[in-house]
Amino acid sequence: MEWVTRLENSLDYIEKNLTDEIDFEHLAAIARCSTYHYQRVFSYMVGVPLAVYIRRRKLSLAGVELQQGAKVIDVAIKYGYESPNSFTRAFKRQHNITPSQAQQEGSLLTSYPRIKFHITIKGDEEMEYCIKTKEAFRIIGAKKALSTDIEENFKETPLFWQQVATDGTLEKLIPLMTQEPKGIMGVSVGFESDFEDKKEVSSNKELSYYIAVASDQAVPENMEEYIVPPFTWAIFSGQGAMPQAIQELEKKIVTDWLPSSGYEYANGPDIELYLDANPANAAFEVWLPVIKTN
Numbered sequence: 001m002e003w004v005t006r007l008e009n010s011l012d013y014i015e016k017n018l019t020d021e022i023d024f025e026h027l028a029a030i031a032r033c034s035t036y037h038y039q040r041v042f043s044y045m046v047g048v049p050l051a052v053y054i055r056r057r058k059l060s061l062a063g064v065e066l067q068q069g070a071k072v073i074d075v076a077i078k079y080g081y082e083s084p085n086s087f088t089r090a091f092k093r094q095h096n097i098t099p100s101q102a103q104q105e106g107s108l109l110t111s112y113p114r115i116k117f118h119i120t121i122k123g124d125e126e127m128e129y130c131i132k133t134k135e136a137f138r139i140i141g142a143k144k145a146l147s148t149d150i151e152e153n154f155k156e157t158p159l160f161w162q163q164v165a166t167d168g169t170l171e172k173l174i175p176l177m178t179q180e181p182k183g184i185m186g187v188s189v190g191f192e193s194d195f196e197d198k199k200e201v202s203s204n205k206e207l208s209y210y211i212a213v214a215s216d217q218a219v220p221e222n223m224e225e226y227i228v229p230p231f232t233w234a235i236f237s238g239q240g241a242m243p244q245a246i247q248e249l250e251k252k253i254v255t256d257w258l259p260s261s262g263y264e265y266a267n268g269p270d271i272e273l274y275l276d277a278n279p280a281n282a283a284f285e286v287w288l289p290v291i292k293t294n
Contacts, residue, residue, distance in 0.1 A: 002293055003264045006031045007041070007117045015114055018058050019078050024050065024148070033265040036188065036207075039150040041265075044254040046115055049151045056112040059094045062087075063109040066102040075099065127257055129236040131290070136230045139187060140176055141212025142169050143224045146188070148207060157186070157209055158243060164211045172220060177213040183285075185212050186272040189226060231268045234261070234288040242279045246272060249286055263290040 028038035076087035190207040238249040268289030276283040
């Protein structure tokens with residue numbers, strides 16, 4: 001429950017700073033997790049990306065001020081738009097009317113209220129998982145730089161998998177699989193946060209995604225190695241059509257299991273382990289780095 005409280009505190013910060021540039025790293029620091037994890041948790045729990053939620057909240061408040069007689073240019077500047085034209089386009093997408101029309105009496109606006117995080121205990125679906133502490137292990141594979149924008153990564157990562165599957169890289173990886181865990185892994189690294197008194201976050205990280213295997217073999221040309229640090233992992237099993245099945249499992253972990261589990265995100269890499277790569281009915285595991293809550 002403490003973790004949910006910290007998420008609520010991050011929402012308070014958003015509300016108090018809607019007229020300023022909102023720093024995603026500061027939000028993550030409030031929640032005591034990495035920016036990557038915070039954005040993913042937010043997207044799964046709220047149903048929209050963090051950036052979309054913030055934009056909708058700003059435009060919702062902007063509509064109220066216009067109805068109260070504020071000038072379009074003043075409201076546009078207040079909520080961070082560089083020009084009246086860009087403000088008008090965004091405003092019309094949300095409210096279906098222009099800012100000047102919103103100033104007219106009787107105009108109809110779309111309200112987007114502040115959300116609240118809460119736990120819903122469903123109990124209607126089982127989740128198979130185990131908690132395992134594992135020493136550091138080495139992986140070898142193809143590496144791709146990632147963005148700090150998680151939504152952009154959601155688009156780029158499947159394309160990377162397609163590239164690795166078609167250019168022969170995946171075929172070369174399988175014989176290199178000599179250590180545990182056995183399977184093809186998707187590993188997100190560099191999203192870890194460094195906290196100073198649990199308040200500050202360091203952004204000087206290289207954000208990367210590996211398609212790799214655990215191995216003690218020499219690193220082939222055009223591949224790279226990474227040492228996965230020792231962690232306690234919450235490991236969840238799943239099966240189904242890709243990528244929908246693993247996305248659904250990840251959402252359930254974040255929304256149903258994590259808030260009341262007695263654990264929270266640790267500052268470590270995320271791992272997807274594919275035991276059977278059949279896209280129509282894949283068997284897989286999701287490895288979540290965790291620490292016990294205080």
